[in-house]
Structure formats: structure tokens, C-alpha cells
Amino acid sequence: MTSWSEKWWEAPPEAAELVANNRRAFMEQFGDFEAVAFDQYWIGTSPDGRWLGLQLHRPDGSIHRFALPCEMAQQFFTDVVGTIDFMGQLLLAKAETGGSA
Numbered sequence: 001m002t003s004w005s006e007k008w009w010e011a012p013p014e015a016a017e018l019v020a021n022n023r024r025a026f027m028e029q030f031g032d033f034e035a036v037a038f039d040q041y042w043i044g045t046s047p048d049g050r051w052l053g054l055q056l057h058r059p060d061g062s063i064h065r066f067a068l069p070c071e072m073a074q075q076f077f078t079d080v081v082g083t084i085d086f087m088g089q090l091l092l093a094k095a096e097t098g099g100s101a
Contacts, residue, residue, distance in 0.1 A: 009081040023086060038064075052076070 011019045040057035052068040068076055 007085065009078050009085065011082075019082075023083075 038056040038058050042055040042057075044053050045051060046053065046067070050070050052070065052073045054066045054068070056064045056066075058064070
């Protein structure tokens with residue numbers, strides 16, 4: 001375990017501001033989350049293990065496929081875990097303030 005965090009996915013302290021700015025910029029540019037929501041997903045790998053595949057199924061029946069090269073998979077996983085942790089922090093803050101966070 002690192003000395004700077006119990007959460008292995010967190011950026012080191014010197015990168016915290018960069019991560020916070022990146023999250024804020026992402027939320028500002030993304031647009032309407034509900035408008036692009038999907039209701040099912042399927043995840044797997046290519047037969048040779050070189051690709052991580054994602055299939056996102058939209059409520060309208062459309063399927064969107066994405067493939068991530070194995071060289072990016074570890075960073076992708078770290079980013080997903082960090083984002084889910086941040087998502088939980090936002091939801092917890094909202095619950096603790098009675099929905100006004």
C-alpha cells in the first residue's frame with residue numbers, strides 16, 4: 001500500500017488539482033447524461049486478449065461497440081474505479097445535506 005492513500009486508485013497529492021479540474025471539465029462538456037443513457041452492457045475480450053470490448057445497449061435497441069487496446073486497460077480500470085468512488089462521494093454528500101449538495 002502506498003503511503004499517500006488507502007485508495008490505490010487516487011492520484012498522488014501533486015496531481016489532485018489536475019484530477020479535480022479534469023472531472024469538472026468533463027461534467028461541463030458532456031451534456032445531457034440521461035439523453036445518452038444505456039440500459040444494458042456486455043463486456044469481454046477479443047479472442048487473443050489484446051482488446052477489452054464494451055457493448056452498450058440503448059433503450060431504442062441500438063448497440064454501440066467500443067474496443068480498448070490492452071495497453072490502455074489498466075489505466076481505464078483505474079479511472080473507472082476513481083470515478084465510481086467520486087460518484088459515491090457526490091451521492092453521499094447529497095444524502096447528508098438532504099438532497100441539496
